[in-house]
Amino acid sequence: MTAGGRAPRDLLAHAAWLAPHLQVVRPPGAGPFPVVVQMHGCGGVQPMQLRYAEAARAAGVAAVVVDSLAPRGLSRAEAQLTVCTGLKLRGAERAGDLVATLAWLDGEAWARPGGVAAAGWSHGGWSVMEALAAGAPDPRVSSLALVVLVYSYAGPLARSTRHGWGEHHPKVRACLAGRDAVVGRSAPLRALERLKADGLDVELVTLPEATHCFDDECARDPRTRYRPDLAASAETFYVDALKSL
Secondary structure, three states, rough: OOOOOOOOHHHHHHHHHHHEEEEEOOOOOOOOOOEEEEEEOOOOHHHHHHHHHHHHHHHOOOEEEEOOHHHHHOOOOHHHHHHHOOOOOHHHHHHHHHHHHHHHHHOOOOOEEEEEEEEEHHHHHHHHHHHHHHOOOOOHHOOOOEEEEEEEOOOOOOOOHHHOOOOOEEEEEEEOOOOOOOOOHHHHHHHHHHHHHHHEEEEEEEEOOOOOOOOOOOOOOOOOOOOOHHHHHHHHHHHHOOOOO
16 A cells, blocks of 8 residues: 555554654664654654654663654644544554554564563554554554553543553553643543553653643644753653663
């Protein structure tokens, strides 16, 4: 399938379709390394994603940055009008990109089996959570050791609060923004409280002065404000979470 279409239904075809749009940042050497799959926000891959990937590499973890827009032929401007508003490419559909990336990792000798995390920012966090809330998920999702969520959407369209994650029990590390006027705090908190009530190991960090996308210097939403000091705190939180892999 060419760029601009929908993802193939077959998992391996989906993985091959997505593979040219995966950026791999890994430590030197042959590995195998623990891996974190990074799912960007609704506006696409921004420089901040590579900062997080470099922080992971410095901690000895390989990062795979998934671009969900490029294979679908979506520009950032179109994504802001359609993906960020929920008109297309909702979390449940994008969850397939995570599963396909996990399938792609099966063929990479440098990736350590059993040491894989999924991390998502905003819409990307929603996508990760949808993969875990799916009724009959791929076994690769079941094997995730860790989920990292940064100001993730968990509103009415998300299923985690209603359904939980079933038998899936990865460690969950979440970072919320105290002044988030985009996804808010109450909905993400309800989702995290549901997971904790289901017996998951959930740890939450809240940055009281942070807005949505506080770590993204390219964010243009007037409800956001880039704070390099808080971005540095979030990177520390991220690395600390990855140390458990």
